[in-house]
Amino acid sequence: MKKYALYPGCVMPTEQYAYELSIREIMPKLDIDLVDVKDFSCCGEPIKSVNQMMTLTLSARNIAIAEKQGLDIFAPCPMCHMALTEAKRVLDTDPKMNERVNKFLLEEGLKYTGASDVLSILDILHGVVGVEKIKKKVKKQLNDLKVATHYGCHLIRPSEIGRPDDAENPQKMEEILIAIGAKPEYYPEKLDCCGGLLNANLPESALTKTGQKLQRVQEQKFDAFIDTCPWCHRQYDSKQTKAGETVAAKLDVPVLYLTQMIGISFGISKEKLGLNLNLSPVDKVMGGT
Amino acid sequence: MGNKIGVFVCHCGINISQMVDVKKLVEYAKGLDGVFISKDYKYMCSDVGANLIKDSIKKNKLDSVVIACCSPRMHEHTFRGVVESGGVNAFNLEIANIREQCSWAHDDKDQATEKAKALVRAAVAKAKLLEPLEKSKINVTPEALVIGGGIAGIQASLDLADQGHKVYLVEKSPSLGGRMAQLDKTFPTLDCSGCILTPKMMEVLNHQNIELLTYSEVVGVEGSIGNYTVKIKKKARYVNMDKCTGCGDCVEACRMKGHVVSDFDEGIGKRSAIYMPFPQAVPLKCTIDPNSCLMLTKGKCGKGALCVEACEAGAIDFKQKDEESEVKVGAIVVATGYDLLDPNKMYEYGYAHSEDVITSMQMERLINSSGPTMGEIIKPSNGEKPKSITYILCAGSRDENECSWCCRIGCMSALKQVYLLKEKLGDDVEMNICYTDIRSFGKGYEEFYRKIRGMNTNMFRGRPSEVRNMGDNLTIDIFDTTTNKLFEIKTDLVVIVPALVSRTDSEEISKILRISKGADGFLLEAHPKLKPVDTATNGIFIAGCCQAPKDIQDTVAQASAAAARAANILSKEELEAEPQVSYVTEELCSGCGTCIAVCPYSAIELVKEEDGTTHAKVNEALCMGCGSCVASCPSGAMQQRGYKDKQLIPMIDEVI
Numbered sequence: 001m002k003k004y005a006l007y008p009g010c011v012m013p014t015e016q017y018a019y020e021l022s023i024r025e026i027m028p029k030l031d032i033d034l035v036d037v038k039d040f041s042c043c044g045e046p047i048k049s050v051n052q053m054m055t056l057t058l059s060a061r062n063i064a065i066a067e068k069q070g071l072d073i074f075a076p077c078p079m080c081h082m083a084l085t086e087a088k089r090v091l092d093t094d095p096k097m098n099e100r101v102n103k104f105l106l107e108e109g110l111k112y113t114g115a116s117d118v119l120s121i122l123d124i125l126h127g128v129v130g131v132e133k134i135k136k137k138v139k140k141q142l143n144d145l146k147v148a149t150h151y152g153c154h155l156i157r158p159s160e161i162g163r164p165d166d167a168e169n170p171q172k173m174e175e176i177l178i179a180i181g182a183k184p185e186y187y188p189e190k191l192d193c194c195g196g197l198l199n200a201n202l203p204e205s206a207l208t209k210t211g212q213k214l215q216r217v218q219e220q221k222f223d224a225f226i227d228t229c230p231w232c233h234r235q236y237d238s239k240q241t242k243a244g245e246t247v248a249a250k251l252d253v254p255v256l257y258l259t260q261m262i263g264i265s266f267g268i269s270k271e272k273l274g275l276n277l278n279l280s281p282v283d284k285v286m287g288g289t
Numbered sequence: 290m291g292n293k294i295g296v297f298v299c300h301c302g303i304n305i306s307q308m309v310d311v312k313k314l315v316e317y318a319k320g321l322d323g324v325f326i327s328k329d330y331k332y333m334c335s336d337v338g339a340n341l342i343k344d345s346i347k348k349n350k351l352d353s354v355v356i357a358c359c360s361p362r363m364h365e366h367t368f369r370g371v372v373e374s375g376g377v378n379a380f381n382l383e384i385a386n387i388r389e390q391c392s393w394a395h396d397d398k399d400q401a402t403e404k405a406k407a408l409v410r411a412a413v414a415k416a417k418l419l420e421p422l423e424k425s426k427i428n429v430t431p432e433a434l435v436i437g438g439g440i441a442g443i444q445a446s447l448d449l450a451d452q453g454h455k456v457y458l459v460e461k462s463p464s465l466g467g468r469m470a471q472l473d474k475t476f477p478t479l480d481c482s483g484c485i486l487t488p489k490m491m492e493v494l495n496h497q498n499i500e501l502l503t504y505s506e507v508v509g510v511e512g513s514i515g516n517y518t519v520k521i522k523k524k525a526r527y528v529n530m531d532k533c534t535g536c537g538d539c540v541e542a543c544r545m546k547g548h549v550v551s552d553f554d555e556g557i558g559k560r561s562a563i564y565m566p567f568p569q570a571v572p573l574k575c576t577i578d579p580n581s582c583l584m585l586t587k588g589k590c591g592k593g594a595l596c597v598e599a600c601e602a603g604a605i606d607f608k609q610k611d612e613e614s615e616v617k618v619g620a621i622v623v624a625t626g627y628d629l630l631d632p633n634k635m636y637e638y639g640y641a642h643s644e645d646v647i648t649s650m651q652m653e654r655l656i657n658s659s660g661p662t663m664g665e666i667i668k669p670s671n672g673e674k675p676k677s678i679t680y681i682l683c684a685g686s687r688d689e690n691e692c693s694w695c696c697r698i699g700c701m702s703a704l705k706q707v708y709l710l711k712e713k714l715g716d717d718v719e720m721n722i723c724y725t726d727i728r729s730f731g732k733g734y735e736e737f738y739r740k741i742r743g744m745n746t747n748m749f750r751g752r753p754s755e756v757r758n759m760g761d762n763l764t765i766d767i768f769d770t771t772t773n774k775l776f777e778i779k780t781d782l783v784v785i786v787p788a789l790v791s792r793t794d795s796e797e798i799s800k801i802l803r804i805s806k807g808a809d810g811f812l813l814e815a816h817p818k819l820k821p822v823d824t825a826t827n828g829i830f831i832a833g834c835c836q837a838p839k840d841i842q843d844t845v846a847q848a849s850a851a852a853a854r855a856a857n858i859l860s861k862e863e864l865e866a867e868p869q870v871s872y873v874t875e876e877l878c879s880g881c882g883t884c885i886a887v888c889p890y891s892a893i894e895l896v897k898e899e900d901g902t903t904h905a906k907v908n909e910a911l912c913m914g915c916g917s918c919v920a921s922c923p924s925g926a927m928q929q930r931g932y933k934d935k936q937l938i939p940m941i942d943e944v945i
Contacts, residue, residue, distance in 0.1 A: 166636075168635075168636040168637045169636040186642065188642075188757035188758055188759055188764070189757070191755070
């Protein structure tokens with residue numbers, strides 16, 4: 001059993017419950033013990049364009065809290081993971097920033113030392129657990145379900161701060177999906193943006209991006225669309241109908257979290273994986289398995 | 290030894306004198322033990338300065354000389370000659386560097402003058418202990434080895450052979466020609482590449498001074514400048530070279546015809562297992578590819594090898610074995626060429642996703658009338674004529690993630706191909722070029738570029754973010770930095786112009802020859818400006834793209850330069866060896882081998898005496914006098930002439 005502090009972020013515990021449910025279901029089966037830590041705050045990323053210092057301090061604060069408990073952090077939300085990773089990189093390489101941020105943390109009696117690692121969903125599944133171990137736990141065959149992967153942006157960029165997969169040709173989700181019996185296929189729009197970050201200012205444009213990608217996925221006859229980011233998932237799953245209206249298409253694409261797909265293959269029930277919370281037609285996938 | 294020393298202080302214009310009080314220094318030197326005279330002059334390296342030194346030596350019968358001036362890297366050679374012409378052994382000269390290591394480095398004249406005094410004091414201390422040294426002689430084998438049979442190797446071989454030197458030209462592949470043989474036409478003159486290359490290939494073949502060794506590799510090199518022993522492996526062709534007439538009947542007959550991927554056609558065309566890379570191959574002989582021939586891989590070919598049946602000359606010989614031979618040469622020219630960066634490294638350009646994304650070298654083969662399509666331009670995916678072709682320049686070049694350098698031929702070769710494609714396909718085919726900067730730097734290049742720009746070509750300045758295979762077309766997203774607009778190009782055929790990289794086997798070559806590679810992987814020249822074709826190892830020269838990417842013009846010029854530099858050695862009956870090299874005091878040496886590990890020139894070996902003791906031995910011809918072995922020797926057994934411990938320690942004593 002490896003222990004990690006689960007860093008929930010904001011989107012997952014306030015609306016994307018299905019992600020959290022499925023994570024809490026599959027992780028113990030893969031010998032990953034999740035610890036809930038008190039006092040975690042926002043990762044800081046949403047206010048980065050306004051106050052970078054505060055973003056850094058908030059990220060560092062969360063890492064410092066985990067350090068105090070002697071735990072590495074598992075951040076399932078790619079945006080949180082990116083913020084924490086970036087803060088780590090800045091504080092580990094820039095002594096001046098390290099000093100400034102630690103001055104703020106001192107007020108709470110915290111100190112950032114760099115002792116805790118920050119792991120993403122892919123770091124845990126592909127790195128710590130490993131594809132072989134996942135494969136051994138499979139109970140239900142997915143019968144070569146043709147799936148499209150969506151990595152989103154934060155999980156693979158920017159490369160220089162260290163991301164869990166290649167920016168141009170990420171393959172770890174594919175390897176995991178092959179291990180559980182699905183059949184991921186290349187599609188030209190794989191790296192296209194979900195549009196989610198345009199929501200605040202240009203909601204129409206955001207939905208257009210979402211709709212266009214799903215439309216192409218549907219045209220290429222994929223059985224399911226798999227993601228790992230609660231922001232992206234909100235676009236593709238929760239807002240699928242609206243996105244369809246925006247691009248004048250009737251969209252009918254089952255969108256699942258990677259952890260839900262793994263859960264299905266492990267034979268975990270629909271309710272436990274939060275599949276009843278998905279708004280896209282996920283029953284099509286369940287029926288096919 | 291030196292009891293009558295002359296000290297000569299140079300002003301170097303004002304380079305030295307503005308920060309060092311030369312007059313004071315001269316007076317100071319006069320008072321040093323062993324110094325007989327001390328003089329200064331504005332430019333000691335000038336004719337007048339040289340005569341001042343020469344005359345002073347003669348007049349005062351000096352036996353050692355100290356010159357306080359610039360770095361010995363600048364003028365030591367000059368001054369050795371001056372001292373020698375004055376009648377003193379050239380190595381009874383010590384230079385005190387009071388420019389780079391004193392006047393240029395400081396800003397307090399009094400302190401700089403004191404430092405200059407200390408440096409001169411140390412030099413005088415050493416001058417007292419200098420010993421005359423004699424240069425030894427090395428006999429020279431007047432023959433040359435050229436590695437690589439591309440245009441660089443061809444040119445170097447012809448130049449050396451024309452000067453009367455025997456040349457062994459070793460080429461790895463079955464034919465001469467290299468990269469240039471793969472090209473259709475050359476920029477900016479649009480000469481047919483084959484038409485200007487094949488006469489030179491024939492000249493090599495028929496030259497009485499050139500021994501051409503194709504399908505051969507250099508596997509070992511021993512010795513040093515003037516005397517190298519080279520081991521060459523001649524790979525089995527499984528074809529008797531004397532009998533084969535090059536008729537090609539076997540190629541037509543081969544059971545594998547049309548099944549083997551052709552390297553020469555960059556993977557676009559298919560050939561037989563027995564093949565000739567191209568119709569003008571030199572030598573015009575067939576070769577059996579041991580990796581695809583059924584007889585050689587499986588031991589049988591149907592009811593009997595069809596090539597054997599077809600060959601009227603009876604040249605096929607499956608029993609042929611690799612042969613090793615040894616030749617002796619005096620100098621080596623390395624011209625091993627380049628590779629193209631694997632286009633899959635730029636994953637976003639879609640080479641892995643579509644057959645219709647090709648490299649510029651593959652396009653070269655498509656354009657060529659003896660290429661896999663006989664010169665017809667087609668989309669490899671369906672054989673149709675493309676209606677739109679898009680070039681992506683700098684694919685991996687000038688890119689922090691792949692190759693930081695410019696490939697120097699990409700822009701011009703793409704422009705040339707655009708011209709040739711327009712000629713072949715007509716004006717109704719859309720041509721797009723995505724470029725970073727157009728670098729048209731050579732003679733006639735800019736004019737050629739202007740011509741293409743005027744030919745209805747769409748130029749996008751930027752790097753595509755992605756090439757997508759949309760099924761019925763390829764889609765490219767590109768941000769054009771001249772208009773600040775994002776464009777989406779729909780096109781039928783994408784040609785990527787990959788970066789030029791060093792040969793995959795350049796590591797092996799550099800190890801065999803003991804020459805260095807730069808951080809970019811290309812073979813390293815001795816000096817980027819003043820010794821561009823020399824390597825750090827005397828007697829070995831480099832030419833063409835193995836040194837760095839360059840066009841044919843520059844390659845040929847460099848090849849001739851390398852040949853001329855090699856001929857400098859080969860034209861002498863004997864060479865003088867530098868005497869300031871290391872030697873071993875055998876009684877002190879324990880044979881620990883530390884010196885062998887640190888020697889960058891592999892000049893030291895362990896020798897076992899009859900009484901069972903072992904000691905190091907320096908090959909003085911290989912030693913470059915770097916001193917690494919001396920510094921690492923734990924017992925002081927290793928010493929360097931002109932830099933012995935007993936000469937250096939008094940210098941330190943004087944300074945500290």
